[in-house]
Amino acid sequence: MKTLAVTLFVFFSFTLKAQLDIDTTLSKKELVYKVLMSESSDMLIRNIKYRGSDFSIASFVNESPEVLIDKGLILSTGDVFDAMGPNKKPNTGVRASGMRDQDLQSIATSIVIDATVLEFEILALRDSLSFEYVFASEEYPEYVNQGVNDVFGFFVKELNSRALSPHNIALLDDGRTTVSIDNVNHRVNEEYFLKSDFFEGKSLQFWEQNREMMMRARVFEFDGFTVPLEAKAYLKAGKWYQFKIAISDVGDRYFDSAVMIKAQSFKSKGNRIPQADEVVKSFIESELKDEKLDLAIRNGQLSFDLQIQFNSNESVILKQSFKVLSELVDLMQRFPSLKVLVIGHTDNVGSESDNLMLSEKRALAVKAFLSRNGINKERLSVAFKGESEPKASNDTDVGMRENRRVEFVLTY
Structure with a gap:
C-alpha cells in the first residue's frame, strides 16, 4: 500500500504541474523581437511578414521545462491550441489557411496545403546563425514511409544573389539529412526520435517505467517528437539574407504537425565580422x-x-x-x-x-x-x-x- 501511495503521489504531482500555456495575442514583430531573439542575438532584422491562419502561430510556455523546450515560438499546420496535452487522440487536426508555399512544395512528396510561414530579413554581425528547435507530429508513427508526410523547413537565401532556391538548414548533425517524419522516427535515426503515447489507458506501472514519455504525453498532444536540435548556417559578412520558417500539411489536412523554436536562441555566433x-x-x-x-x-x-x-x-x-x-x-x-x-x-x-x-x-x-x-x-x-x-x-x-x-x- 505504501508503494502504491508513493507511485500515485508521484503520478499526480507530475500531472498537476505539467501544462502548456499558449499565447496568440503577440504581434508578429513581438514574436520575432521578444520571443525568438535576445539582447545577445547580434543580429539586425527587417521586413517581417507572415502568411497563415492567426491561430497557427503563437508563443508558448511549458511549465515542465525539463520536457523538450521550456518556452518559445510554435508554428502549426493547424490550431496551436491543439498542441496542448494530454495526448488523447491519434489524429488531432483542423483545416487552417489553405495556403501553399513554393519552397515547401520543392521538398514535399504531394500537394502542400495549410502552410504557415514566418519570414524576415537578417544581417548577422557574426559569421554564423543558429537556433534550437523541436519538430512534432500527429503523423507518427502511422505515416512513416507512407509518402504523404507533413513538411517543414528553415530556408536561408542571400538577398540579390543568383541562387535559384534557398538552402534548407533543418538538417541532422551530418549536415545532409533533412529533418522529416521519414528521416527521423522509431526505425531510422532513432537516436533523434522521442515517441509519445496516449495519456489515458495506461497502467501506473507503465508510466512509472516511462516517466519522460509520461511528461511528454501530459504536456503535448503529438504522437512523436525529435529531440531538441540545432539549426545553423554560415553567412557572408555584411550580407542581408532572407530567412523563412515554414510548415504545412501534405496531402490531407488533418494529423497536425508543429515546429517549436526555443525562446531567445535565435542569434549569430562565431567571429564578429570586421565591418x-x-x-x-x-x-x-x-x-x-x-x-x-x-x-x-x-x-x-x-x-x-x-x-x-x-x-x-x-x-x-x-x-x-x-x-x-x-x-x-x-x-x-x-x-x-x-x-x-x-x-x-x-x-x-x-x-x-x-x-x-x-x-x-x-x-x-x-x-x-x-x-x-x-x-x-x-x-x-x-x-x-x-x-x-x-x-x-x-x-x-x-x-x-x-x-x-x-x-x-x-x-x-
Whole structure:
C-alpha cells in the first residue's frame, strides 16, 4: 500500500504541474523581437511578414521545462491550441489557411496545403546563425514511409544573389539529412526520435517505467517528437539574407504537425565580422533616414545627436520630438543587442551646478520615454554633461537651442 501511495503521489504531482500555456495575442514583430531573439542575438532584422491562419502561430510556455523546450515560438499546420496535452487522440487536426508555399512544395512528396510561414530579413554581425528547435507530429508513427508526410523547413537565401532556391538548414548533425517524419522516427535515426503515447489507458506501472514519455504525453498532444536540435548556417559578412520558417500539411489536412523554436536562441555566433560598425551605422541611418544625424564611430562606439527639443531651463520633452523618439524605439526593437547611453546637455544660461542637474533631468526624461514604450531599462543608461560640451556657440539663440539637447551613444 505504501508503494502504491508513493507511485500515485508521484503520478499526480507530475500531472498537476505539467501544462502548456499558449499565447496568440503577440504581434508578429513581438514574436520575432521578444520571443525568438535576445539582447545577445547580434543580429539586425527587417521586413517581417507572415502568411497563415492567426491561430497557427503563437508563443508558448511549458511549465515542465525539463520536457523538450521550456518556452518559445510554435508554428502549426493547424490550431496551436491543439498542441496542448494530454495526448488523447491519434489524429488531432483542423483545416487552417489553405495556403501553399513554393519552397515547401520543392521538398514535399504531394500537394502542400495549410502552410504557415514566418519570414524576415537578417544581417548577422557574426559569421554564423543558429537556433534550437523541436519538430512534432500527429503523423507518427502511422505515416512513416507512407509518402504523404507533413513538411517543414528553415530556408536561408542571400538577398540579390543568383541562387535559384534557398538552402534548407533543418538538417541532422551530418549536415545532409533533412529533418522529416521519414528521416527521423522509431526505425531510422532513432537516436533523434522521442515517441509519445496516449495519456489515458495506461497502467501506473507503465508510466512509472516511462516517466519522460509520461511528461511528454501530459504536456503535448503529438504522437512523436525529435529531440531538441540545432539549426545553423554560415553567412557572408555584411550580407542581408532572407530567412523563412515554414510548415504545412501534405496531402490531407488533418494529423497536425508543429515546429517549436526555443525562446531567445535565435542569434549569430562565431567571429564578429570586421565591418560590423559600418554595417550598424548604415542600418541606423536607413532606419532614421528622415532625421539629421551627425553619426560617428568613436572608439568602437556609435554616437549621434537627435533633434530632441527642450525649452530653456526645462526638461519636458516637447511633442515635436515624439516622432523621432518613437523611431528610436522601433530601431531598438529591430536590433535587440543595441544598448543606449543617453547624455544630457544644456546651454550656458544659469549656474554650472544648475545646468548639470538640468542635463540629468533631460537624460532621465528621454530614458523614461524609451522605457514606457517597451525598451528594457537594462538597455538604457544616462550621463549628464551640463554646459561643458556645447555643440554650437552660446552667443546666438540658434546655437543655444542646439545645445539644449541629448546625445546617444550606442553599444552592441
